[in-house]
Amino acid sequence: MAMDQTIYRELKATPGVWQLGVLLIAFIAAAGGAVLYMEHHGHAVTGMNNQIVWGLPHVFAIFLIVAASGALNIASIASVFGKAAYKPMARFSSLLAIALLAGGLAIVVLDLGRPDRLIIAMTTYNFSSIFAWNVLLYTGFMGIVAIYLVVQMFRRIDYRIVRSAGLVAFLWRLALTTGTGSIFGWVVARPGYDAAIMAPMFIAMSFSFGLAVFILVTLVLFRLNDRPVGEELLKRLGRLLGIFAAAVLYFVAVQHLTNLYAAEHIAVERFLLLDGGVYTLLFWGVQVILGGLVPIALVFLNPSRSSTILASVLVVIGGFAQVYVIVVAGQAYPLEIFPGYEVLEGFHEGVVSPYTPSIWELMLGLGGVALALFAAGLGAKVLRVLPTNLSDANVAAKG
Amino acid sequence: MTNRAEMTRRDILKSGAAVATVTLAEGVTLMAFGGSAAEAAGADAGKRWGLLIDASKCATDCNDCVTACKVENGWGSEAENAHIDPEQAAQWIRKVTLKDKETGRVTSAPVMCQHCEEPPCVDVCPTGASMQRPDGIVLVDKHICIGCRYCMMACPYKARSFVHEPLTDQKANSPRGQGTVESCNLCAPRIDTGRIPACVDACEKAGHSAILFGDLKDPDSPISKALKTYPSVALRDDLGLNPGVRYTNL
Amino acid sequence: MRLVFAFLAAMGIAGVAAAEGPRPIVPAATGEPHPEGNEYWRKHHMELMRHDRDLTLREGVRDIEASLGQCFDCHAVQDETGAQLTAADEGHFCRVCHDYAAVQVDCFTCHRSTPDGDKLYRTMATPADHNSIAAYLARLSEEETE
Numbered sequence: 001m002a003m004d005q006t007i008y009r010e011l012k013a014t015p016g017v018w019q020l021g022v023l024l025i026a027f028i029a030a031a032g033g034a035v036l037y038m039e040h041h042g043h044a045v046t047g048m049n050n051q052i053v054w055g056l057p058h059v060f061a062i063f064l065i066v067a068a069s070g071a072l073n074i075a076s077i078a079s080v081f082g083k084a085a086y087k088p089m090a091r092f093s094s095l096l097a098i099a100l101l102a103g104g105l106a107i108v109v110l111d112l113g114r115p116d117r118l119i120i121a122m123t124t125y126n127f128s129s130i131f132a133w134n135v136l137l138y139t140g141f142m143g144i145v146a147i148y149l150v151v152q153m154f155r156r157i158d159y160r161i162v163r164s165a166g167l168v169a170f171l172w173r174l175a176l177t178t179g180t181g182s183i184f185g186w187v188v189a190r191p192g193y194d195a196a197i198m199a200p201m202f203i204a205m206s207f208s209f210g211l212a213v214f215i216l217v218t219l220v221l222f223r224l225n226d227r228p229v230g231e232e233l234l235k236r237l238g239r240l241l242g243i244f245a246a247a248v249l250y251f252v253a254v255q256h257l258t259n260l261y262a263a264e265h266i267a268v269e270r271f272l273l274l275d276g277g278v279y280t281l282l283f284w285g286v287q288v289i290l291g292g293l294v295p296i297a298l299v300f301l302n303p304s305r306s307s308t309i310l311a312s313v314l315v316v317i318g319g320f321a322q323v324y325v326i327v328v329a330g331q332a333y334p335l336e337i338f339p340g341y342e343v344l345e346g347f348h349e350g351v352v353s354p355y356t357p358s359i360w361e362l363m364l365g366l367g368g369v370a371l372a373l374f375a376a377g378l379g380a381k382v383l384r385v386l387p388t389n390l391s392d393a394n395v396a397a398k399g
Numbered sequence: 400m401t402n403r404a405e406m407t408r409r410d411i412l413k414s415g416a417a418v419a420t421v422t423l424a425e426g427v428t429l430m431a432f433g434g435s436a437a438e439a440a441g442a443d444a445g446k447r448w449g450l451l452i453d454a455s456k457c458a459t460d461c462n463d464c465v466t467a468c469k470v471e472n473g474w475g476s477e478a479e480n481a482h483i484d485p486e487q488a489a490q491w492i493r494k495v496t497l498k499d500k501e502t503g504r505v506t507s508a509p510v511m512c513q514h515c516e517e518p519p520c521v522d523v524c525p526t527g528a529s530m531q532r533p534d535g536i537v538l539v540d541k542h543i544c545i546g547c548r549y550c551m552m553a554c555p556y557k558a559r560s561f562v563h564e565p566l567t568d569q570k571a572n573s574p575r576g577q578g579t580v581e582s583c584n585l586c587a588p589r590i591d592t593g594r595i596p597a598c599v600d601a602c603e604k605a606g607h608s609a610i611l612f613g614d615l616k617d618p619d620s621p622i623s624k625a626l627k628t629y630p631s632v633a634l635r636d637d638l639g640l641n642p643g644v645r646y647t648n649l
Numbered sequence: 650m651r652l653v654f655a656f657l658a659a660m661g662i663a664g665v666a667a668a669e670g671p672r673p674i675v676p677a678a679t680g681e682p683h684p685e686g687n688e689y690w691r692k693h694h695m696e697l698m699r700h701d702r703d704l705t706l707r708e709g710v711r712d713i714e715a716s717l718g719q720c721f722d723c724h725a726v727q728d729e730t731g732a733q734l735t736a737a738d739e740g741h742f743c744r745v746c747h748d749y750a751a752v753q754v755d756c757f758t759c760h761r762s763t764p765d766g767d768k769l770y771r772t773m774a775t776p777a778d779h780n781s782i783a784a785y786l787a788r789l790s791e792e793e794t795e
Contacts, residue, residue, distance in 0.1 A: 042564035042577045049486035050560050053548035113546015113561060113578025116755075120543050124526045131525040131549050188638060189519060189555035337510070337556055337634055338497055338649075344505065346495035347557070348486065403697065403714070404685035442709030532709055540706055541759050567735065569761045571718045572770050576759030591709040593774035595785045603785075612785070621789045 006088040008153075008384035011377065016224045024374040031367015034360040035110045043113065046361050051353035052331045057111040059324045060365030063209065064104030064372055065138070065180055066202060066323070069173040070210015072097040072145060075152075076173075079166030085233070085395050089218065091385040094149040094169075096214055096376045098142055103372025105138055107364060130182045137176045144169050153384065177203045184326060191268040192330030197258070201251035205319065208244035211237065212315035215308065217373065221380055222390065230392030231305050238299035238308030245315055248322075249292045271333050271352070272325070279329035282321040291318005328355055441591060444533035447643060448585055449514065449615040450599070451622050451631060454506040455648035456609035457602075459496055464509045464610065467601030468492045471586060473570035474560075487563040489575075491583045492598060497649070506649055509598065509610070512537055512558040512583035513634060513642035520550035520559065529580070535615075535643050538584040546578040555635045558582050615643060673749040676742050680723035691746070711770060717756060718771075721764040736762035 011017060038045055048055040074093035078086035109115055122139075125132045148165040151157060181202030187193040215237055222229050256273065259265040272283060295311035295318070332353045343349035380386050469475045474489040492511040498504070518537045520529045528544035531537050539550075539559075551559045559582040566576055572588045575581050586596035594600075599612040613622030625631075631647040633640075683690050690697075697715040704710045724742040726734045734741045736757040739748060743762070747754050756762075774781035 043561065044483045044487055044563040049484055049563070050488075050490065050551065051486055051557070053551045053561060113548070113580070114544065117543070117545045120526050121545050121547075124543055126521075126524050126527040128522045129525045129549075131523060131547065135525060183549075187519075187523075187553050189553055189635070193552075331552070335555060335557060338495070340500055341497040341649075342500050344496040344498050345507070346510075347490055347493040349495055349557075353486065402684040404689045404693075441704070441711070530707065532707065534709065536709075538706075542702065542706070565758075567737075567761070568763075569759065571761055571765030574759040574761075579759065587709060588711065588770045589780075590782070591711045592770045592772065593782050594770075594778070594780045595782055599785075600780050603788075611789075612782075621786065621793070 007388045008091065008386060009388050010384055011221060011381045011386060012225050013381070014224055017377070017381070020220075020224065021374065021377065024370040024377070027370030028367050028374060030363050031110075031365075031370070034363035034367070035115075038111075038360050038364070039115070045358060047356045047358045048361070049353070049355075051348060052328060052355040054327055054331065055355060056324075056357035056361040057107050057364045057368075059320065059327050060368050061104045061107035061111075062180065062327060063320055063323045064100050064107070064368060066177060066206045067209040067213045067319070068097050068100035068104060068206075069141070069177045069180075070206035070208065071100055071214045072169060072173050073207060073211055074214055075148070076166060076170040079152075079163050080170045085236070088387040088390060088395065089214075090166075091149060091152050091383075092218060092221075092376075092380065093214060094145050094152065095379040095383065095385050096217060097173075097210075098145050098149070099375035099379060100210075100213065100372045101138060101141060102375055103368045103370075106371055107368035110364060130179060130186055134176075134179045134183065137172070137179045141169075141172055141176050144172050149385075173206075174203060177206045184330065189335065190330055190333070191265055191336075192272070192326075192333045195255060195258070197251060197255045201248070201255060204244065204247040204251050205322065208241065208248050208315055209319040211241050211244055212312040212319070215241070215312045216316070217376055218386075219309065221377065221386060225386075227386070227388055228391040230390060230395055232392040233390055233395055234305045234308045235299075235303045238303055238311055241308070241311055241315060242296045242299035245292055245296050245311075245318075249288065249296075252288070252292075252322075267336075268333050272329055276329060276333075276352075279325050279332065283325050283329075286321035287318050287325060290314055291316075291321060331355075442532040442534040442536070442587075445616065447516075447535035447615040448590060449535070449613065449622060449643035449645065450585075450596075451611040451613075451625055451645050451647060452508050453609045453611070453647050454497075454508040456607050457506070457508050458605075458607055458609075459505070459507040461605055461607065462494055463601040463605040464598035465492050465494055467597040468511075468583070471570070471589075471597035472573040472575070473568075474573075474575065474581075479564075479566065483563050487561075489560040489562065489581065490557075491560065491581070508646060508649060510556060510558070510634070511598070511644065512585070513556050513640070513644040514583075514585060516641035516643065517639065519553040519555065519638075519640065523549045523553040525549065532587070534590075536585045536587050536590070537582075538587060539580050539582065541574060541576065541579040541581070544579040546580065548580060550580055555638055555640070673745045675745055676724070676726045676740070678723040678742075717760050718765065725764050733763035 046055065071093055074086050075090035075097075077083045078090040078093075109118055109121075112118070112121075121135060125135070127133070144165075148162075148169045151162050151165045178199040181199035184193040185195055185198030215234075219229060256269060259269045272279060274280060276283075291314055295314045298307040298311045298314075332355060334348075334350045334352060337349065468491050472491060474491055480488045492509050494507060494509050496505065496507040499506075514535055514537050516535065518529070518531055521531050521537065523529075525547060526543045526545055528540045528542075529537070529550045530540055546561065548561055551561060559580050561580050562575060562577050564577060569575055586594070586598075589596060595612050599610045602608060602610045611622050611625060613620040615623060615626075617623060618627075625647075626645060629647050631645045632649060633642045633645055685693075694715070698717070701713040701715040705713055705716070720742075726740055726742050728734055728738075728740070736744060736754065738744070741762060743754050743756075774783070776783035776787070778784060
């Protein structure tokens with residue numbers, strides 16, 4: 001097969017690779033320090049409280065988990081949908097998926113009130129909890145994608161095996177993102193969450209965020225080792241990213257239009273879209289315009305290498321904003337426990353809950369990102385997952 | 400005292416009347432023994448404990464139920480709240496004062512865990528720490544709570560608190576600790592030993608008797624009769640959770 | 650592989666040394682001795698406590714034998730001034746052996762580590778108690794008849 005001619009080589013340890021590695025380790029160490037500090041003093045030192053129970057760490061974690069399943073897209077397109085041009089990148093796509101998920105899960109676990117009881121979460125399941133199902137989906141994803149990566153790396157293997165493994169991994173990642181979206185979609189008590197569309201919207205988000213992260217990480221690693229990436233390939237990836245970003249906007253539009261139609265949800269929509277302060281700004285300014293419309297315009301109106309890179313950066317930034325709005329604004333918006341009444345006295349009834357993330361939460365979140373990137377880089381350093389050449393001539397010869 | 404070292408499974412089974420077999424989860428069976436049958440009965444699946452709160456009897460300026468809960472369960476001391484944000488402080492029970500938007504009528508009532516028949520906090524808990532006893536009381540098993548706070552997300556009543564700081568000197572009857580979630584347990588230790596919850600006790604002593612306590616499954620209990628006679632509401636009734644705490648004259 | 654063997658050997662020697670070294674001095678207890686004997690409790694206390702804790706918490710059975718509160722009836726340690734030692738002190742009953750065996754005790758993040766004066770919920774309320782359910786229901790039915 002033509003595929004076999006792609007040459008995969010480990011990342012060479014250039015000074016740039018070392019410097020980046022040390023930088024990432026510094027971030028990971030800082031996160032470790034933040035975790036010890038939060039463990040010692042309790043969550044009192046964070047900005048999280050009894051109203052905003054999930055904060056900045058969870059925004060980072062959910063972004064990484066969503067991006068993880070999306071990072072597998074390239075491999076899925078290659079093995080499940082048979083697009084030969086994507087095959088040289090399939091191995092690294094699988095590796096990155098595992099690394100991003102590991103980074104995201106590390107944040108979730110380290111933010112638990114009792115991270116020392118992780119073993120309980122792994123052994124005691126309440127099967128009516130979507131959260132428990134997610135634990136199984138995450139661990140299963142790691143295993144399945146690891147097997148998929150291994151079969152891709154076998155020199156002589158029946159390609160049908162690769163395709164089957166790829167199909168299982170693809171179906172599993174759909175289930176995984178459905179599960180992640182349902183963590184919010186199934187919370188009936190909160191008007192900002194309770195929506196079946198969360199599951200497909202999270203799948204669209206994963207396509208978009210995951211591809212953006214894949215493009216950026218791959219380009220950085222290629223740059224570090226002076227390996228060529230073709231302009232046409234990048235334009236192609238850019239167009240794909242544009243389509244995914246548009247799909248996200250579509251689901252966002254449907255979600256809000258549906259809510260606007262129901263009188264009972266007008267208030268929460270007003271909060272998100274009109275007078276929610278920072279959340280409204282993040283929604284329109286960062287999520288929709290900067291992270292949606294601008295990158296779509298870039299890749300379709302001015303397709304180029306730099307447009308794809310800029311669009312990827314913007315999609316990542318917009319993605320963080322979107323997850324922040326979903327996770328935090330959904331909790332900040334007050335629960336209406338006494339409809340028809342004005343609460344004169346009570347415990348923050350009917351008012352928007354304030355949330356100011358602490359430096360410790362930011363350190364933990366960034367540490368998770370660093371861990372994911374470090375794991376991906378380390379994988380590329382020790383495994384033959386990165387092709388030596390992604391120039392257009394080389395890719396076209398195989399495509 | 401029973402010598403448990405010499406007690407084999409067969410002995411336990413043979414010991415007869417005072418043996419209660421309970422199934423915790425699939426495949427995990429526990430044997431209860433000892434004491435008189437009445438004392439060892441524990442939570443009775445034939446009962447469902449509930450509260451009926453009469454807002455017309457609840458005094459706006461009275462906070463005795465909250466104070467009694469704090470004393471009983473040892474939460475919310477000044478020392479405990481000194482170093483944390485008010486939003487991070489424990490809140491097992493709170494008083495709310497409401498004004499009807501249409502009529503301007505002002506009422507007040509306590510809000511605590513509503514002890515739902517279909518508790519969302521129990522559904523969402525990944526480990527099964529958030530649980531419902533056979534007698535309908537909803538509480539957290541802090542031995543297996545990992546502190547993920549998903550139950551707090553799912554609760555429509557803001558009834559749960561997360562312990563944001565290390566604690567010492569807890570009450571023996573009310574263990575609570577850093578990194579776990581807690582909420583009103585309807586004073587389960589008191590109920591199990593035949594006593595009424597602390598808030599009910601305090602409200603009666605304050606001369607209001609605004610909180611009626613009793614067995615919702617017993618049609619002849621005062622609470623069941625009152626519910627049958629007077630109109631009452633459940634908070635967020637639209638969610639269909641069938642809370643064990645009901646309100647009247649709100 | 651040789652390293653692994655060296656490590657295992659070192660562990661073995663350390664284990665033997667520990668077994669022969671000074672044993673922890675267990676603080677004296679008050680009250681009746683356990684009918685099962687101390688060795689049994691040293692080995693099985695966690696199983697018994699875990700069994701009874703689940704029974705109490707999940708099934709509401711309060712008439713149990715292995716509760717922390719009951720442990721401290723006999724196994725509380727005081728300092729020179731007579732103050733109770735908490736689990737923060739290495740002289741605390743549980744810590745003496747647990748420190749020696751390097752096994753962390755997870756109980757005292759939530760449970761108090763000293764006796765509580767309050768022994769209210771060891772026995773059933775009697776109808777004579779004002780806060781008993783029986784007395785409460787009696788008061789309610791009195792009100793009703795009035």
